[in-house]
Amino acid sequence: MSEATWQYRTPRKRLFLWAGWLCFVALCVYCWQVMTQDTIWYFVTDAPKQAADLGARMMPPKWSYMDKLWIPLWDTLNIATLGTLIGVILAIPVAFMAASNTTPSRLFIRPLALFIIVASRSINSLIWALLLVSIIGPGLLAGIIAIGLRSIGFVAKLLYEAIEETDILQIEAITATGASRAQILNYAIVPQILPAFSGITVFRWDINIRESTILGLVGAGGIGVQLQGSLNTLAWPQVTMIFIVILATVIISEWVSAKVRHAII
């Protein structure tokens, strides 16, 4: 009588799992082949030298360039904040239309709202900016609208999930007092989602600061315009300076957002 050893999976399951992993690895190798068929390997092997060269050019940062960065920095903050404002204002109705417990029509309006959310979320703000710059011309306005359009999907998605998680008992209590639909919204649903809503807004603002620093690469205003100019003229010490400013801005905004969210929630 042979000793049976305990095994986590049946042989059949193990075989399937093994075959699955094999296919996955084969797929990855194939993708790697396809991706690198046009790669010039000389450039890759040369990279350490290029990196050292680039490092030497970038150092030291041109500190005096900061004088020219204050106004673009102010523009960047404005793009992010005004964009967040637009995005949030547009996201609120979309979120209420997308939440299955508040939507006016489950058949027509909810899919439309969900499509708006997906479309806005799948397209990066830089691509929105690219489009808007070509449509309404370069400048801050294109950046603000790009940030706004990108924010709609993010805020609306998180907000409608918060709306769907609201406590039904509180809504029933308000309904029982004979409240109208608007009053139910105001006194039963809004107080429940307000903390989540503020958290989402501040979180998105933080992301938007991060994204608005690079929108200028495609001409949508902010500090990215300076970055693009410095890159085009190969003024690497200026590029380093801009990177430092961007990094500092991102870290500060992340800190502020973490503090505010901590205070709210």
Add this chain to the structure above:
Amino acid sequence: MHASSKTTNTHADISAYPSHWKRPPVFIQRAWLRWAIGLAALLWFVLALGTIEVNWTRVAEGLERGWRFIKGFLTPDFTTRWSDISKGLIESLTMTLTSTVVGVLLSVPVGIGAARNVAPKAVYYVCRSIIAVSRSLQEIIIAILFVTMFGFGPFAGFLTLSFATIGFMAKLLAEDIEDIDEKQSEAIRATGASWLQLINYGVQPQVMPRLIGLSLYRLDINFRESAVIGIVGAGGIGATLNTAIDRYEFDSAGAILIIIIAVVMVAEYSSGYVRRWAQ
């Protein structure tokens, strides 16, 4: 209070109650602070609007182009530029998959090292600083640097996305490892297990479902990012899109955007399915 008559006591009490109720302020209880913040916000708003220079004639000219974009989006043209689009799409997809796999593989050791409960202090600080560097630089900035170092093309994009994946995955993985049920790892430790056995039997089973879920989420993000980094020359569908928009070929651009949205939707639905299966 009407202390004079005892008979109307109950009546007086009722009338003393306020008949109107005002909802208390939600966030800032101190009135002056609320007003000050409101005023500061208003002041900023006016200043911000004042510093935006908008060329309205250019905007008005652009409206016609915007209308053409909307028409192009509704009647997308897949065929004219199909060879460019398919090339960009294949680059994006291969770049996404390989960079996610490599990034996740590299993020696992970093993530374990950045978890306070399983890593020594020195390793913890090293791994946390790797995460901080990787997370605070945006993909596009890394892409600019990598394109200068490695030349144009999807290889630079692959490196960019892998690098960004490390920071993202390692941070979330480390947080997840710090949140594990300590009783299970303690039980494994009590059997005299080595550190590797502890990771394998105490930690890995607890974080695996979430690791799979996060990897799929990152796959989705990497595809979206791969559409962006092409703008600075790192390959992928972003380069095709950039060219299409530069040529004002809005119907081709619309087709590319529809493809991006479709791929993201497919990725999102299938990842939800796989995640349910993994848990």
